[in-house]
Amino acid sequence: MRPKRIFVLGGARSGKSRFAEALLGETGKPRVYIATAQAFDGEMKHRIAQHKADRGADWRTVEAPLEVASALGEVSAQEAVLLDCATLWLSNQLLAEADLSGQSDALLAALEACAGEVVVVSNEVGQGIVPENALARRFRDAQGRLNQRLAAWADCAVLVAAGLPLVLKGSLE
Amino acid sequence: MRPKRIFVLGGARSGKSRFAEALLGETGKPRVYIATAQAFDGEMKHRIAQHKADRGADWRTVEAPLEVASALGEVSAQEAVLLDCATLWLSNQLLAEADLSGQSDALLAALEACAGEVVVVSNEVGQGIVPENALARRFRDAQGRLNQRLAAWADCAVLVAAGLPLVLKGSLE
Amino acid sequence: MRPKRIFVLGGARSGKSRFAEALLGETGKPRVYIATAQAFDGEMKHRIAQHKADRGADWRTVEAPLEVASALGEVSAQEAVLLDCATLWLSNQLLAEADLSGQSDALLAALEACAGEVVVVSNEVGQGIVPENALARRFRDAQGRLNQRLAAWADCAVLVAAGLPLVLKGSLE
Numbered sequence: 303m304r305p306k307r308i309f310v311l312g313g314a315r316s317g318k319s320r321f322a323e324a325l326l327g328e329t330g331k332p333r334v335y336i337a338t339a340q341a342f343d344g345e346m347k348h349r350i351a352q353h354k355a356d357r358g359a360d361w362r363t364v365e366a367p368l369e370v371a372s373a374l375g376e377v378s379a380q381e382a383v384l385l386d387c388a389t390l391w392l393s394n395q396l397l398a399e400a401d402l403s404g405q406s407d408a409l410l411a412a413l414e415a416c417a418g419e420v421v422v423v424s425n426e427v428g429q430g431i432v433p434e435n436a437l438a439r440r441f442r443d444a445q446g447r448l449n450q451r452l453a454a455w456a457d458c459a460v461l462v463a464a465g466l467p468l469v470l471k472g473s474l475e
Numbered sequence: 476m477r478p479k480r481i482f483v484l485g486g487a488r489s490g491k492s493r494f495a496e497a498l499l500g501e502t503g504k505p506r507v508y509i510a511t512a513q514a515f516d517g518e519m520k521h522r523i524a525q526h527k528a529d530r531g532a533d534w535r536t537v538e539a540p541l542e543v544a545s546a547l548g549e550v551s552a553q554e555a556v557l558l559d560c561a562t563l564w565l566s567n568q569l570l571a572e573a574d575l576s577g578q579s580d581a582l583l584a585a586l587e588a589c590a591g592e593v594v595v596v597s598n599e600v601g602q603g604i605v606p607e608n609a610l611a612r613r614f615r616d617a618q619g620r621l622n623q624r625l626a627a628w629a630d631c632a633v634l635v636a637a638g639l640p641l642v643l644k645g646s647l648e
Numbered sequence: 649m650r651p652k653r654i655f656v657l658g659g660a661r662s663g664k665s666r667f668a669e670a671l672l673g674e675t676g677k678p679r680v681y682i683a684t685a686q687a688f689d690g691e692m693k694h695r696i697a698q699h700k701a702d703r704g705a706d707w708r709t710v711e712a713p714l715e716v717a718s719a720l721g722e723v724s725a726q727e728a729v730l731l732d733c734a735t736l737w738l739s740n741q742l743l744a745e746a747d748l749s750g751q752s753d754a755l756l757a758a759l760e761a762c763a764g765e766v767v768v769v770s771n772e773v774g775q776g777i778v779p780e781n782a783l784a785r786r787f788r789d790a791q792g793r794l795n796q797r798l799a800a801w802a803d804c805a806v807l808v809a810a811g812l813p814l815v816l817k818g819s820l821e
Contacts, residue, residue, distance in 0.1 A: 482810070484809060484810055486775065599659060599775075599809060599810075600659075601658075601659030601660035601661050601662055602659035602660075602771075602772045602773065602774070602775035602776065603773060603774075603775060603776020603777070603779075604773050604776060604779045604784045604787070604788055605660070605773075607781070609691075615660055615661065616660070616661050618661070619659065619660055619661020619662060619663075620661055622661075622662075622809075622810040622811075623661070623662075623663045623810050623811040625810065626809075626810035626811050626812050627811065632810060632812055634809050634810075634814070641814060643809060643810065643812040643813075643814060644812050
């Protein structure tokens with residue numbers, strides 16, 4: 303049976319979003335895109351527009367830089383949802399000076415309760431040298447802990463490198 | 476047959492320590508924890524205390540920020556030992572201005588000679604952008620070389636991501 | 649059947665070059681080494697000399713910090729070639745202020761057209777924290793996109809960690 307909860311982990315520009323979108327294309331269900339990006343500058347605006355164009359028009363898009371839990375609550379059992387991505391969301395929470403641990407609890411609760419099929423995309427950020435910046439270290443820790451919880455929540459977890467998947471848990475079939 | 480020498484590689488906050496501890500829990504043998512952390516500041520003190528609490532009381536703990544080779548020499552054939560982690564140890568050697576290559580030789584010799592079952596935890600630190608700092612580049616190189624040697628030493632090597640293992644060599648069964 | 653196009657991806661000091669060299673050693677064909685390193689300083693000079701010594705004398709070496717596409721055009725169907733590595737090449741292009749996207753197109757076209765067996769080595773650079781430096785972010789993006797294209801080009805793609813391979817695509821047999 304097709305997994306109902308999929309976790310897609312990968313580095314920057316690893317092809318993880320495209321891989322996740324292709325997974326959702328296979329469902330045949332109405333698709334919801336929970337977008338977490340905030341366009342603070344031209345670089346981000348360009349990326350958001352590029353992603354949207356790559357994705358195509360047949361998605362319902364919900365902009366939720368912070369309110370991902372609410373957005374998940376409004377997904378119906380007939381829909382398939384892509385949350386892209388947990389890393390931008392966590393980074394937005396950090397910038398908003400939120401309690402990262404409490405927000406992660408709320409995200410996990412909303413994922414547990416979500417009625418539809420869900421694919422969550424997130425970044426692996428812990429395989430470089432320790433950052434000199436204390437805030438970056440704090441973020442790296444919070445992200446690593448969140449990734450562990452997302453992997454535990456999922457039926458199927460995949461690491462994407464160079465656009466190709468390595469199955470960490472369960473099966474994509 | 477259960478592997479006697481296991482190498483657990485992972486990023487920061489990847490769940491590698493918890494995974495390694497769970498492996499040792501399956502042995503049924505008296506357990507030794509070779510702790511490499513040094514508490515220079517509040518951040519590290521907090522981490523060490525948190526790790527110790529997570530681990531529980533039924534471990535013999537040896538504090539060995541530098542003298543890991545000696546600590547391994549005192550492990551008996553009846554014991555199972557967790558060295559956590561080779562990255563902190565190497566970083567301590569760097570701060571102590573030791574010869575990293577010579578110290579790595581000594582560590583590998585001690586691992587070869589160790590009578591008990593051994594699990595070694597280490598960090599993957601080479602999958603980010605080249606660090607601007609020359610010392611960080613030197614550390615990254617030394618760590619990468621050490622990880623290759625630890626993987627060659629092991630019967631079984633595992634890459635942990637988001638708490639989940641990918642077997643690189645041998646088998647965990 | 650042995651794959652004709654192999655992509656070897658790994659972190660810094662992951663053993664990816666040695667792994668790739670061993671793959672070529674199995675071909676029994678005359679071997680060509682396309683070297684991309686430029687010796688700007690003592691650190692790089694030392695690395696290049698060390699790599700050359702490790703490799704041994706029975707390779708035809710072509711120094712091509714930028715002109716990799718031309719070098720690939722001169723490989724005969726009887727030869728087996730190692731391109732080491734796409735990351736240094738891309739970084740050289742960045743320093744030369746070339747159009748990275750156009751240069752990547754040219755590289756892929758040359759790889760498609762190459763008559764011999766080819767192994768391409770490249771770095772995973774996207775699994776750390778977002779670099780503070782905008783140029784590093786741009787490089788990271790270009791490298792990630794190039795890695796996806798190299799993986800798509802290859803019959804067989806492998807992620808190397810601690811000297812050990814994880815097959816991402818195809819088979820090494």
